[in-house]
Amino acid sequence: MTLVVILVPLAAALLLMMATTGVQRALALFATLVTFVSALFLVGAPGISVPWIPGFGATFTLGAEGASAVLVLVAALTMIPTILYAGRRVEQRTGGFLALLLFVQAGLNGIFLAKDLVLFYLFWEATLIPSVLLLGIWGQEKRRQAALKYLIYAVAGSFLMLIAILAIKPLSAAASYRFSDLLAATPSLPLGTQVWLFVGFTLGFAVKQPLWPLHSWLPDFHQQNHPSGAADVAGTLYKVGGWGFFAWAFPLLPAGAEVVAPVLLLLAAFTALYAAMIATAQTNIKRLLAFASLSHMGIVGVGVFAMQLTGLNGAMYLLAAQMLSTGGLFLLSGMLHERRGSFELDAYGGLARTAPALAAVTLLVLLTSIGVPGLANFPGEFLSLLGAFQSSVWLAVLATLAVVAAGVYGVNLFQRLYQGKETRETRDLDEIELLVLLPILAGILWLGLAPAPQLGRIEAQSKVITEQLDARAQPPAILPGIMSARGE
Amino acid sequence: MNFPAALDIDWVVLAPPLVLLVTAALGILFSLYQRDGRPTAYLALLGLATAGIFNLHLFLQNRLTGEGLQSFGLSYLADQPATALTFVILLGTALAILVSFDYLERAGLDYPEYYPLMLLSACGAIIMVAAGDLITLVLGLEIMSLAVYVLSAWRQSAHESAEAGMKYFLLGAFASAFLLYGIALMYGATGGFRYGEVAAALFSEDFGQPLLATLAGMMILGGLGFKAALAPFHQWAPDVYTGAPTPVTAYMSVVVKTAAFAALLRIFAVIFPGLSPVLIQAFAVLVALTLIVGNFAALLQRGVKRLLAYSAVAHAGYLGLAVLAAGAAGTRAASWYLLAYTLMNVGAFAVLTLITDRNDYGDDLDRFAGLGRSRPGLAATMTVFLLSLAGIPPLAGFTGKILVFQAAIEAGYLRLAVLGIITSVVAVLYYFRVITYMYFREPEYDLPPTRSRATGLAILLAAAGTVLMGIFPGWWYGLLSVGQRLVAGL
Numbered sequence: 001m002t003l004v005v006i007l008v009p010l011a012a013a014l015l016l017m018m019a020t021t022g023v024q025r026a027l028a029l030f031a032t033l034v035t036f037v038s039a040l041f042l043v044g045a046p047g048i049s050v051p052w053i054p055g056f057g058a059t060f061t062l063g064a065e066g067a068s069a070v071l072v073l074v075a076a077l078t079m080i081p082t083i084l085y086a087g088r089r090v091e092q093r094t095g096g097f098l099a100l101l102l103f104v105q106a107g108l109n110g111i112f113l114a115k116d117l118v119l120f121y122l123f124w125e126a127t128l129i130p131s132v133l134l135l136g137i138w139g140q141e142k143r144r145q146a147a148l149k150y151l152i153y154a155v156a157g158s159f160l161m162l163i164a165i166l167a168i169k170p171l172s173a174a175a176s177y178r179f180s181d182l183l184a185a186t187p188s189l190p191l192g193t194q195v196w197l198f199v200g201f202t203l204g205f206a207v208k209q210p211l212w213p214l215h216s217w218l219p220d221f222h223q224q225n226h227p228s229g230a231a232d233v234a235g236t237l238y239k240v241g242g243w244g245f246f247a248w249a250f251p252l253l254p255a256g257a258e259v260v261a262p263v264l265l266l267l268a269a270f271t272a273l274y275a276a277m278i279a280t281a282q283t284n285i286k287r288l289l290a291f292a293s294l295s296h297m298g299i300v301g302v303g304v305f306a307m308q309l310t311g312l313n314g315a316m317y318l319l320a321a322q323m324l325s326t327g328g329l330f331l332l333s334g335m336l337h338e339r340r341g342s343f344e345l346d347a348y349g350g351l352a353r354t355a356p357a358l359a360a361v362t363l364l365v366l367l368t369s370i371g372v373p374g375l376a377n378f379p380g381e382f383l384s385l386l387g388a389f390q391s392s393v394w395l396a397v398l399a400t401l402a403v404v405a406a407g408v409y410g411v412n413l414f415q416r417l418y419q420g421k422e423t424r425e426t427r428d429l430d431e432i433e434l435l436v437l438l439p440i441l442a443g444i445l446w447l448g449l450a451p452a453p454q455l456g457r458i459e460a461q462s463k464v465i466t467e468q469l470d471a472r473a474q475p476p477a478i479l480p481g482i483m484s485a486r487g488e
Numbered sequence: 489m490n491f492p493a494a495l496d497i498d499w500v501v502l503a504p505p506l507v508l509l510v511t512a513a514l515g516i517l518f519s520l521y522q523r524d525g526r527p528t529a530y531l532a533l534l535g536l537a538t539a540g541i542f543n544l545h546l547f548l549q550n551r552l553t554g555e556g557l558q559s560f561g562l563s564y565l566a567d568q569p570a571t572a573l574t575f576v577i578l579l580g581t582a583l584a585i586l587v588s589f590d591y592l593e594r595a596g597l598d599y600p601e602y603y604p605l606m607l608l609s610a611c612g613a614i615i616m617v618a619a620g621d622l623i624t625l626v627l628g629l630e631i632m633s634l635a636v637y638v639l640s641a642w643r644q645s646a647h648e649s650a651e652a653g654m655k656y657f658l659l660g661a662f663a664s665a666f667l668l669y670g671i672a673l674m675y676g677a678t679g680g681f682r683y684g685e686v687a688a689a690l691f692s693e694d695f696g697q698p699l700l701a702t703l704a705g706m707m708i709l710g711g712l713g714f715k716a717a718l719a720p721f722h723q724w725a726p727d728v729y730t731g732a733p734t735p736v737t738a739y740m741s742v743v744v745k746t747a748a749f750a751a752l753l754r755i756f757a758v759i760f761p762g763l764s765p766v767l768i769q770a771f772a773v774l775v776a777l778t779l780i781v782g783n784f785a786a787l788l789q790r791g792v793k794r795l796l797a798y799s800a801v802a803h804a805g806y807l808g809l810a811v812l813a814a815g816a817a818g819t820r821a822a823s824w825y826l827l828a829y830t831l832m833n834v835g836a837f838a839v840l841t842l843i844t845d846r847n848d849y850g851d852d853l854d855r856f857a858g859l860g861r862s863r864p865g866l867a868a869t870m871t872v873f874l875l876s877l878a879g880i881p882p883l884a885g886f887t888g889k890i891l892v893f894q895a896a897i898e899a900g901y902l903r904l905a906v907l908g909i910i911t912s913v914v915a916v917l918y919y920f921r922v923i924t925y926m927y928f929r930e931p932e933y934d935l936p937p938t939r940s941r942a943t944g945l946a947i948l949l950a951a952a953g954t955v956l957m958g959i960f961p962g963w964w965y966g967l968l969s970v971g972q973r974l975v976a977g978l
Contacts, residue, residue: 053961
């Protein structure tokens with residue numbers, strides 16, 4: 001199953017390039033459904049580990065333990081409506097668009113499932129190209145500048161991360177790049193080495209998270225992407241910096257993490273609040289959503305960088321949940337654009353009277369995004385902030401203010417779109433749009449009402465990190481004996 | 489200097505270059521009567537295939553017996569690295585010939601002597617790869633270079649091409665003089681030509697000429713650095729690569745480079761450790777300079793052919809990183825990289841021949857605008873080659889780069905590896921610029937749809953190789969890891 005969820009979208013994407021126009025949409029949708037069903041059986045599925053570049057120490061190792069399975073599953077759920085809606089909205093070169101979306105999904109699943117550092121990097125970097133092409137080929141007027149900016153940020157970050165990846169094995173004398181082999185060797189690296197390696201990882205992960213001040217590609221990325229919002233969903237799923245810290249940098253370099261994480265916690269808290277404040281002032285729907293998404297990523301960061309079990313659990317849960325909520329909002333923005341041909345808020349107003357169903361769904365997804373209890377984002381957001389309070393009260397307060405600001409931009413957005421003076425008659429949701437939104441709504445309620453099973457899976461992985469940190473906090477077992485012997 | 493028994497000649501070991509030599513001779517005779525280039529081209533491909541079979545035999549024999557094959561008392565080595573790199577040379581030459589096929593006809597340059605010249609050059613390249621002493625090295629280098637001087641002036645009507653041939657010849661002769669002088673000095677200092685003898689003299693306790701030997705090493709380095717296009721000896725490369733016919737450029741950028749780096753790798757592994765460490769420092773500076781100059785100059789180009797020419801210089805820098813780590817890991821990384829580089833670079837040049845005009849003009853970026861729509865297959869394969877050259881996974885160029893960087897880091901050149909990675913970011917920009925023209929822009933004018941089955945085949949082979957090597961890197965790496973490496977009697 002672990003390999004299936006990567007191979008199915010990959011094979012479908014390759015087939016799509018050859019398939020005739022008639023069957024492309026059906027093929028893509030079929031592939032996402034198969035991937036989703038496979039992802040359901042991912043928990044407990046056996047991993048894979050075969051040699052890949054012998055001599056170099058890279059292996060082809062995949063595993064679905066812990067949070068991996070959760071993230072793959074939620075991403076697979078989010079991809080179903082995305083493919084469905086992209087098939088409806090993208091008129092030019094539809095097959096290519098769908099193929100690239102599937103490439104992104106295959107790469108993402110690889111990022112979540114890879115248990116070998118070189119393999120992880122391979123998926124991490126390979127996913128970049130389809131997402132740049134989606135922006136550059138199907139984007140809006142200023143797509144070329146936006147794509148270039150995105151490419152430069154991402155490549156610069158990840159190539160610098162590559163230095164750390166290449167150096168970590170020779171420095172630690174680990175047996176291979178497999179996670180388990182690295183984990184046995186790297187935590188005992190000297191502090192100075194760990195710090196610079198951690199900084200190397202941070203450069204790659206912080207761009208993709210994204211964290212202030214490496215976020216400035218993000219607003220342009222979303223604003224210039226295809227108006228359907230489907231490419232934005234793919235971009236949202238690809239915000240995997242938090243996962244990189246969680247799955248690789250923290251467990252492998254606990255001492256480096258202890259030095260660098262406080263700075264990152266500050267940056268993340270600032271990112272959360274700063275982005276939320278900026279979102280309140282936006283007049284373009286996609287730009288607003290971009291900053292809202294950035295703010296959520298700040299909160300994910302706050303949860304991870306607090307280095308407490310609750311925060312780590314919450315951060316990964318929020319990372320999964322925001323795929324649905326932010327992704328859903330981008331798809332809704334595409335539906336609005338389909339009606340009015342604009343993303344400027346001025347073009348809207350009073351839509352609720354003629355399109356009540358659209359208004360109701362938007363309200364629900366917006367409330368999720370704001371973090372209302374009972375909906376998907378709440379458990380993750382709450383736990384992330386709780387973790388932050390255990391670590392630094394002041395920064396946690398700062399990040400919590402972001403949640404307040406989220407209420408402001410959320411309600412503001414809803415009012416400007418659906419309430420007030422009615423501008424024009426608007427068509428309500430049709431069957432296909434309802435079908436598109438159904439998985440999102442189901443997912444939001446599922447993650448909101450029954451968080452326990454998924455949180456349990458995440459916690460199994462979070463414990464790897466906290467164990468590493470605890471092992472450092474307590475002096476080695478032999479030392480107290482020596483001390484007491486001296487005391488006697 | 490005591491010669492071993494004069495009859496120490498193993499003809500089977502010498503078979504690959506000999507087959508090429510005979511085929512070339514036959515081809516020249518044949519072309520006296522048959523002025524159509526096609527039959528000669530088929531003959532050339534047949535010769536390459538035969539040489540390939542002989543080489544495969546040698547490769548397997550190395551692998552099975554575990555002892556390196558050689559001839560002329562260690563002057564000609566057919567050990568594991570040599571046979572592996574001979575494959576790369578044969579493949580690069582075959583691909584270049586496939587690309588030349590229709591190109592020459594289109595350009596009205598279809599004279600049958602072209603193919604024998606290419607085979608002669610490849611024969612020289614194989615001798616260089618197999619050289620176990622400094623004289624054999626020079627022999628190989630001259631055989632290879634003389635043919636290439638002629639080939640790069642093959643576009644008779646274009647004065648750029650004549651200029652390219654002339655420039656390459658004059659500067660090449662100058663570089664050969666340096667190399668020869670260095671060899672003479674080395675002989676003066678150590679009394680030997682064979683790598684093993686030279687190294688033994690250098691490492692012996694009563695060696696009295698360290699200064700002379702270092703001077704000799706410096707000159708050898710300069711001579712080979714010229715062929716490898718390492719900065720600051722790279723200045724000829726952009727002009728010659730741009731002026732030569734595109735298939736010849738493809739050939740030069742891969743085969744000549746493979747031969748030059750094979751020679752550098754051996755000399756670096758065997759002789760240089762015995763010389764002053766200043767020399768290795770100097771080489772590290774050359775590598776750093778090459779990385780910077782190649783990548784930043786490529787960033788400024790608007791002509792795709794010139795861009796690829798500078799990119800070839802930049803790749804010499806990455807290969808140079810592996811040379812610094814010569815010995816087990818570095819040699820293996822460089823050999824891996826050279827095959828990957830051969831596939832992706834010939835592929836990119838092959839696509840270029842189908843886009844430019846018949847006379848090789850018109851390689852401006854604007855030509856590529858909208859190619860994703862007008863020629864989707866061509867654009868897709870070009871994207872594969874460019875992304876691979878840029879080092880984006882999961883393509884061959886990525887694995888090549890990480891192997892090279894890893895080897896450099898393990899050999900203690902962390903800062904140089906970091907520089908290599910930082911300049912790679914620049915590389916992504918200029919390679920990706922071509923992709924943005926192909927996909928993110930509308931076509932500006934209608935291109936004459938040039939098609940060619942042979943070039944298409946070469947492109948397909950190269951693209952398949954680039955992708956497969958990226959996904960299954962272990963195959964070629966595994967082949968490089970086995971067998972005896974016969975380091976010249978040491």
